[in-house]
Amino acid sequence: MKKILTTLAALLMAAIVASPTHAAYPDSPISMVVPYAPGGAADTLARLISQHLATKLNGSVIVVNRAGASGIIGANSVAQAKGDGYTFLYDATPFSINPFLQKLNFDPQKDLIPVTQVSVTPMLLVVPKNSPFNSLQDVVKAAKANPGKLTFGSGGQGTVQFMAGELFSQGAGINMLHIPFKSGGPAIMATVGGQVDMMFSNLPAISNLVNKGELKALAITSSQRNANFPDVPTIAESGVKGYEAYEWNGIFAPKGTPVAIMNTVQNAVKEVLQLPEVKERFDALGTKIIASTPEDFKKYMDVESAKWAKVVKQANIQPQ
Structure with a gap:
């Protein structure tokens, strides 16, 4: 009997170790959905980051372009995806603009969770x-x-x-x-x-x-002059006080994605953005690296949303 119990215990332990819930993350390819066409700024940076992110995570990160409707089609596909840590959205400024211009089939505030702000351009x-x-x-x-x-x-x-x-x-x-x-x-x-x-x-x-x-x-459009164009003045210093506008990039996860996985991805992206070759590429593009926490990204998104909502209202643009 003792031998049987020992054997059963060993089999149970082996089953637990082999269980997918205990498998190392990631154990299958990660999809990084870019809701814009290949070749654009967001796509270029997403591919650069995904390449190095795969190395950091010791896995595979595949960039998937799902363009259309100013990013809505791709964002919606991720909002409907399973929150298992294998689908992420690499989006840009239209994410914070679309809710005021379009009738969406998802709620960006509830269905997509900020992971990290990558950059501002x-x-x-x-x-x-x-x-x-x-x-x-x-x-x-x-x-x-x-x-x-x-x-x-x-x-x-x-x-x-x-x-x-x-x-x-x-x-x-x-x-x-x-x-x-x-x-x-x-x-x-x-x-x-x-x-x-x-x-x-x-x-x-x-x-x-x-x-x-x-x-x-x-x-x-930045608050300060850019090193790539030091002789070009800002709009604010040229007479439109307080003017500031950027194309930001950031990563989101579907609701339900485990916090531990989001933290793993956020930390890995932060490490990628500190790589000399990545920083050099961003500098060449005139893009500022942010690498924020999810909390700071959420605060930035709230400010951006409020700004663009005001612009839409003042322009009397009706949602379509």
């Missing part, structure tokens, strides 16, 4: 190289003299480019005509070609064109 206000505008003051003066005549392009209503333009118009007390495009790329090309008077775009997407002289940068 400022935008440049750019004009065609042959534009008569050489400063922000030139734009404001012309816009006030010709209400509703100056045009600004964007990747569509709800994009951060559009919202940055609305925030600028409201802060400067001007009225400009918004010209939406299917995505940021066509909007940039339209600005290069002079089809629109100006646009806001993040540094990774626009820097090369500015450096090659295809576009002129009049101002930057």
Whole structure:
């Protein structure tokens, strides 16, 4: 009997050790959903981070692009996913804008949990190289003299480019005509070609064109000048006091994801963002690393949401 009990105890212990609930995390591939098309700023940074994150976690991290509706399609897919630690969302500023512009099938505040804010990236206000505008003051003066005549392009209503333009118009007390495009790329090309008077775009997407002289940068949306463009003044110092707008990136998990797993991922991402090669890449893109805690990311999100809600209300934009 003693031998039988010993054997049963050994088998029970083996079963517990082999149980999936005790398996080392991760024991299967992790999906990092990017709700935007390949090649954009968010996609580029998500792939860079995921590559090193896989090494840190001793597992596999696969970037999955689910683009459409300003990020809503991809975000919704993660909101509906099982909270088992194997699906995450790598999102950007539209996450905090969409609830005020679209009727969503999920609640971003309840269905998706902040894990860490990765970064913030400022935008440049750019004009065609042959534009008569050489400063922000030139734009404001012309816009006030010709209400509703100056045009600004964007990747569509709800994009951060559009919202940055609305925030600028409201802060400067001007009225400009918004010209939406299917995505940021066509909007940039339209600005290069002079089809629109100006646009806001993040540094990774626009820097090369500015450096090659295809576009002129009049101002930057950050609170301080950027090391990559030290001669470009901020919008705030150019006369629109308090102006500040960024494209932020961050990681979210579906509700129900174990706190221990979220902490593991957050700490691993923080370590990835401290790697010299990663920091060098972010610096080259003009992007500031944040690597926040979930709590600090939540606070930042609350501030962002309040800011964009105010812009939407003042612009009298109705949810679609």
